[in-house]
Amino acid sequence: MLTPVVDPDGAPFWEYAARGELRVQACAAPDCGRLRFPPRPCCPHCQSFADEWRRVSGRGRIWSYVFPHPPLLPDYAAQAPYNAVIVELAEDPLIRLVGNVVAEPDAALDSVDPSRLRIGARVQVAFTEVDGMTVPRWLLERA
């Protein structure tokens, strides 16, 4: 499996994930404070370089999804067709995370029946470890 190639901007996200916390970069300027994703050095709204990592609820909704089929890299082909989703976060629908909906945090990428996915479905973050790196996964909320 591919693990995230971390850069200085994104490193805090992965460090918090390793502690089981979903945090998003936010502007730390007192009169701004807006969330931004993907992380970057400077706030695009007020140009402040001051930032903080704000904990979010981990709740969201599916914005879109695909089911990739081969040809794929071997580790992914072995689980194909699997789902890949974009989740918009409850705190700010413009903060969207790409991920996978799974039956259990450590389950395979194809562990949820494809017919259960739909745009707007509510999901909750969970974390799993892939090759020594903690990454988010998403669980469907029971209606």
Add this chain to the structure above:
Amino acid sequence: MATLKDATAIVGIGQTPFAKQLPESEKELACRAIVAALDDAGISAAEVDAFASYTMEETDEVEVAKSIGAGDVTFFSKIGYGGGGCCATVGHLAAAIATGQASVGVAWRSRKRGSGPRPWKNTAVQLPTPAQWTRPFGLLRPADEIGMLARRYLHEHGATRDHLFNVALACRNRANQNPAAIMYERPLTREMYMTSRWISEPLCLFDNCLETDGALACVIVAAERARDCRQKPVYVHSAAQGLPAQHHGMVNYWNDDPLTGPAWTAARHLWKQADFGPDDVDVAQIYDAFTPLIPLSLEGYGFCGRGEGAAFTEGGALEIGGRLPINTGGGGLSEAYVHGFNLINEGVKQLRGHSTAQVPDAATCLVTAGEGVPTSAILLRS
């Protein structure tokens, strides 16, 4: 203010055969296409003093210039973002020539994407940003990345796979008229489309462009010089690039409206510089790495409103005789996928009156580069 409007013209086009696998190297294919384009124009290689290509082009200007026997070169430029750079090669040369930095420009693209490696398989060059947010989760290929936008588009606008089929069919029908097209002898039916295998659901095999070996080139000179060339000049009427605010490349999932992409930015500038508008376009060559890029581009370039691009494809609108015939050589879906350069040359063929699927009396043509990445577009007129 100085303007590019009709200041330069494309006077030569050249191409190699297209195939899944060609024996020649990319360098040789590049040289063959360029030499053919210069021959078409009736201009000697020694007169070439400007080059433009893509950053993904593997053969650099030094190799091309010394191989074809170019003279002293005073302008050279490469444009990034894969197929998004396509029309900007012409745009950069037009700007250079119109401002006196050079006099004979060659734009080209040579690629062995048919027999060479698939770029997404190379995990060693995985870029840290934004790939760390997408690739580990199995968004590996452009088809997966655009598939996300396609699903959202279908959902928001009540569009269906039949709309995407309309795009695939129009391109295939034109390829069936073009002996140089990879899909010349292979008609497409709705049943073939609807029963084909998925690549990244909701995108099936026929929503994806070809994988092709081949090369193309064109020659650009000032308008005064163009009138003395061998071929009827095709004027560069307007040119634009587009990198919208808060755009994120092919994984454009983090701005207010991911379905309003770079086409909108390029289009605003393109039309602002032009003497005519979308209703006056006789034929369009719209970048078609994936079928959903067509409705997105139809909206961006102003042929219809936001969300109306899928419905626009109904009733044969994209076919010859329809409201806007597109990709009249077959496009990337059915002629050849060479990062869109075949769309430029097909635009020139239409305005010369020499297309294999000629739109009667075509006098204006829009050519676009890849939507979904920082893009470019040109308006051509005869």
